[in-house]
Amino acid sequence: MQPVLEVTDLAKSFSGVPALRDGRFRLQAGSVHALCGGNGAGKSTFLTIVMGIQQRDGGVIRRNGREVSFSSPAEALANGIAMVEQELSPVPAMTVAENIYMGREPLRSFGRIDFATLNRQTQDLLDGFGFAIRATSLMMDLTVAQTQLVEIAKALSYDAEVIILDEPTSALGEAEAEYLFAAIAMLKQRGKGVIYVSHRLSEIFAIADSYTVFRDGRFVQDGAIADINKDQLIQLIVGRPLTEEFIKDNTPSPEPALKVTDLTAARGVRGISFTAHKGEILGIYGLMGSGRTEVFDRLFGLSDAKGGSIELAGKPVTIGTPVDAIAAGIAYVTEDRKGSGLVLSASVRDNLCLATLDRLSPTGVMQAANEGASAARMIEELRIKTASDALGVASLSGGNQQKVVLGKWFLTEPRILLLDEPTRGVDVGAKREIYRVMSEFAKAGGTVLMVSSETDEILGMADRVIVLKDGKMAGELRRGELSAERLLHLAA
Amino acid sequence: MERNEQTTAGPRLTAGAIAQKYGILIALALACVTLTFISENFLTTRNILNVLRQTSINGVLAIGMTFVILTRGIDLSVGSLVALTGVVASSFATTATTGFIPGAPWPALLAIAIGLVVGMACGGVSGTIVARFRVPAFVATLGMLSAARGLTLLYSGGRPIPALSEGFRWIGTGSLFGVPVPIFVLLGTFAVAHFVLTQTRFGRHVYAVGGNPHAAKVSGLPVNGIRFAVYVISGGLAGLAGIILAARTGSALPQAGIAYELDAIAAVVIGGTSLAGGIGRVSGTLIGALLIGVMNNGLDLLGVESYYQQVIKGVLIVAAVMMDRSKNKQD
Amino acid sequence: MERNEQTTAGPRLTAGAIAQKYGILIALALACVTLTFISENFLTTRNILNVLRQTSINGVLAIGMTFVILTRGIDLSVGSLVALTGVVASSFATTATTGFIPGAPWPALLAIAIGLVVGMACGGVSGTIVARFRVPAFVATLGMLSAARGLTLLYSGGRPIPALSEGFRWIGTGSLFGVPVPIFVLLGTFAVAHFVLTQTRFGRHVYAVGGNPHAAKVSGLPVNGIRFAVYVISGGLAGLAGIILAARTGSALPQAGIAYELDAIAAVVIGGTSLAGGIGRVSGTLIGALLIGVMNNGLDLLGVESYYQQVIKGVLIVAAVMMDRSKNKQD
Amino acid sequence: DDKPKIGAAVYGLNAEFMQIWAQALQNHPAVKQGLVDVTVFDGKYDALTQQDQFETMITQGFDAIIFVPIDIEAGAAAVDAAAAANIPVFGSNTRVNSDKLAAYVGSDDVQSGYMEAKYVLDKIGCKGNVVIIEGPVGQSAQIQRLEGNKKALAECPDVKVLEDQTANWSRAEAQTLMENWLTAHPGEINGIIGQNDEMALGAIEAVKAAGLDPKSFAIAGIDGVTDALHAVKDGNMASILQDGAAQAQGALDLAIAAVLPDYKPMSEIWTAYPDMPWADGKAKEYSVPWTPVTADNVDALLAARQ
């Protein structure tokens, strides 16, 4: 059978550095084809070229056997290809409906947009997928997860034959991901071809029919999912066997590090009380919108203090701004790395050093050697894939960008680490590194608070889990009591 | 960051919603009420018409500027284009034979059309440089500011073009039902712009390109075409303003319009449109332009000395916007 | 979108790297070479010193503007501040008793200090309005543009402050080792600014705040303080420029500095600094200012008529930037 | 209060000349004695702003208007509008191209242009090279002063005009321009004709900066601003005083006379300039004579400025 999309020898370099050398891919109609590879393997580069967002240096793309060359996404769309990009890219001040049907708005007389139909159509679309989002909401009012759902709905709404999903679930919880999988199953049934990228390998085994692996910009292998198991796939991706997925050898001490009493925060978060101990990894679980991020924002002085008290190592503290929080030894890896994590216009080094500038320049004059050493340490420890620390952070792959954010905060040598979806978009190999660092951090007496939508991650890493529901505490589980069912039961 | 900005409403605009969203409207109302109390001449039909007529030129420019700013651009050339279009259009509208046309006076409509076309053509050049050659709008239109002024002086020999025909002058000085024509032009421009921006695809795409050019491109919008178009619109409206100006003052001065771009941009920004693009409304722009107009008029009515006027104007502009922004202070 | 922007380099700048990064440097070189060939007077020590001296005022303003623009701001008030600081400083530097000080001439240094302080104070007001009250920089500094001009006229009564003391005038007209003092001032300002932006913590803060204010805040940077500080710097440098201007022209004119902000911003943008903040270098700004200076000088040397000068200037500015941008055209 | 209200719309108050003009208005005896109310409107160098201010004055029922337009061709419409509202308009300093003007008090720019050029040419002995620094091209003052310049130059056919460029009445611009000309024509320039004092002063600074002595050039300007008076005193230039005070007070006397029937002119100017008779306030044109500033009268003029 002729593939709906066939790509051979695709190549692309950025200022002389090759990102992709021989991208190869065959997508059959009615199948879900996983594109796998570590961070910086060239997946997004490959897909954005297919979509006409970037231009290739060489290679051939065939659509239904016919050679094509898209100079813009508009042409790709016209050729029945739609895509959810890895980096969310909404138009913040416009409504969900306008974002989804941008360029395809239904019209009335005199060229007017038929807003009533547009909104209804959008609401039907969202409801159909089971996404609880209002068509008339503004994108800027949505959470990251909701934004991602909207982008998914948008790509699916094109009724394209080839649908590219570049890490569509990176910001989603498992519950929402299920909706997506249902939608993908439907697409498959209708004979569409889906290209699926995810670093959550369990998802790949759940929904994909076939796989293609890239490593360091090169095609490595493809085949049917049925013919491969998880360890083999990991080995293909990482290039070496990986013994265990989670590394955890910390033991919580009874000494309290952070005590929160009756915390109230914005958007209906109230009555949150818990204690985290030295050497502990405390998981915080909840469904989308349950208020996990708000709790962290409040602890870090990013949202107004409305009530409640915070004690650090037994002493009450007031945290009104991030400056207070950092001074108190708290670090916060936010979930929105583009919005609040990185300065995209700056270099890797500048981003890594951003939160420790005071320490790196006691006199106010920067010590280039100090900066360089700090950056080098994190690049090595977290295995950040970058040609040089002077490179713009925007040119890193998504997963490597995430590592830069983590590195920035590790450099502050915090006592308490707030991690909001810390492994979002991170590949299996690097995830393991992050787990190792977390574990070592806790082992050395630090305290980790971790929000994650990946149940596996919570199960694998947390010593204890607090479950939030609608902004309130729904329960607490010790490591011994943990199971996916119980978490979900408490959260839902 | 973006969160605390105002949002673009859909087409639904109730009086209440406007008031709530536009602190600046309250500033305008406040200014008007204050002036009504301290100057008996302020709230007279005649003066209100004056204010509106005086606002017409800046208002028309600011409406065009709104389109450009919504796409994250800026058009510094409008002041020079006012002069250029005024001079060119006027040269086809003199009562006598001019050096340019060896014949009878041209009909006013032709002159107007020529003015608009010249403005649009210059806007098109800026637009091409911005959209096609990726030159920052500031530089591209600064170049046009300089070049258009030079062309104006070359075309006119540096001399005013006097003695415009009655038909042409009607645009600036005529009345319909007792209301000066420039006011109709302003309100007409506003109505069309408001319709285009809130109701049409092109308008919504202007917002999209400004809000997130990448998203717009990936959604298949003709981003470059839209960028180009907004400069053509701004240029065309600068042409319209240039024609009104020449018609009002009765002769086209090559040194007209200097620094008009600042007032136009000010009206847009005071009206709540973000220079970062994607957020704003042409109704806010109109209110911003009116606020500036009322302020100028009021300070003159009160006979405030010119040096103090400048200080007071500076303070008032900032205060008005401060009032507006204080509502939604969060970060 | 963001990917194809340049990145802020660290402190390492080799000649090759500069040339590669600054197409604009090539434009400047090209302009100089061309002028050397067509005007025998261009490449003379005297003329080069002239160009540098003529660039000093715009250069100093543009350096201050670079700080502001790097934080996503803009400072429209610098032209007015040039006049205000010039007039105030000069009033303390007259050879005779002036209306303001009933006593002997004040030492030049005091006058200079006063000028700088006035500039910084005005910058501080703009900075407070921007940082603390979240008024868009365009509006805040437009208000300052108007207010400072009014204050200048009030302070001076609209008349020049003449007969400045020799000590004060030395800043504008003196020489050291055969090189005019304003050139030292310009290069000194550049060196300090370059050092601050590339080598100090504060410089890093400026880039971070401009690149992503929210991320800067989350990383514990004093975002508002930095925003405030850049306007103080810009105001202070406007003060310096005002002092040079008054010292050069021999008396402080209240109408000085009109529209200087446009040339200063142009130098910054031509030099490759992004109006969107976070990206740029003060060395680019210096090159941008020199390019403008060389252009003005060259056109005068060649005796090009002033109307054509304006057209040519507009075209050249755009062409220079186009050349620069075409290198990294991708999107 | 039923005092007559008189408005003065001037093109702009930022420069010294108009400042002197406006001050003279406020110092007019009739204003000092409270006979009339005078309001000065700053046109900010913009024809449209002046037009707007006319509308405001008409709305407010001013009794007479004194008008200093930005250009001879600008403002005819404004005068028409005032005339339609039966408000008499008196021109001062710059003429308006309108037959509705009640009267005009000003000085003949062609004459001053001739006088200053003549001074320069006499000083260089009717031979050598000169440069002309012009006002904003196309403005009536520039056109007329240039006409005067040319008239004088025609009398010296051996003199060559090396450069001829605008510096927009600005000292800083003229300084830059002159620096560049001195480079382009090293040692060739003998005379500098500045169409106003500011630009002549800028040229002097450029000459000094080039290490040359202004006294070895023939430099002239027009207007008699304070700095120029000092420069004349130093022997660096010549200037022709345009008596803005007389233009202002003369126009005001005419305006008051038009409103108050029995009014007798109160300004001293009518005695100071016997060549300009009051003529019962009925004349259409009053020409304020130019006064060349010389070493003899400069001290007196400076003293009057204090």
Ligand SMILES: Nc1ncnc2c1ncn2[C@@H]1O[C@H](COP(=O)(O)OP(=O)(O)OP(=O)(O)O)[C@@H](O)[C@H]1O
């Ligand atoms: N605009 C760019 N400029 C320079 N380098 C780039 C650019 N875009 C991508 N790269 C580089 O190309 C390589 C491939 O990046 P790509 O984004 O395709 O990786 P990926 O496989 O999608 O990784 P991830 O799983 O982390 O998203 C990376 O090394 C990245 O740094």
Ligand SMILES: Nc1ncnc2c1ncn2[C@@H]1O[C@H](COP(=O)(O)OP(=O)(O)OP(=O)(O)O)[C@@H](O)[C@H]1O
């Ligand atoms: N900017 C916003 N504007 C309006 N509502 C918001 C905003 N951000 C979050 N919310 C709402 O506040 C509630 C708590 O959100 P929060 O982001 O804390 O949840 P979360 O548990 O972290 O979920 P997520 O998985 O989406 O990050 C949710 O109902 C969410 O929809």
Ligand SMILES: [Mg+2]
């Ligand atoms: Mg990717």
Ligand SMILES: [Mg+2]
């Ligand atoms: Mg969250």
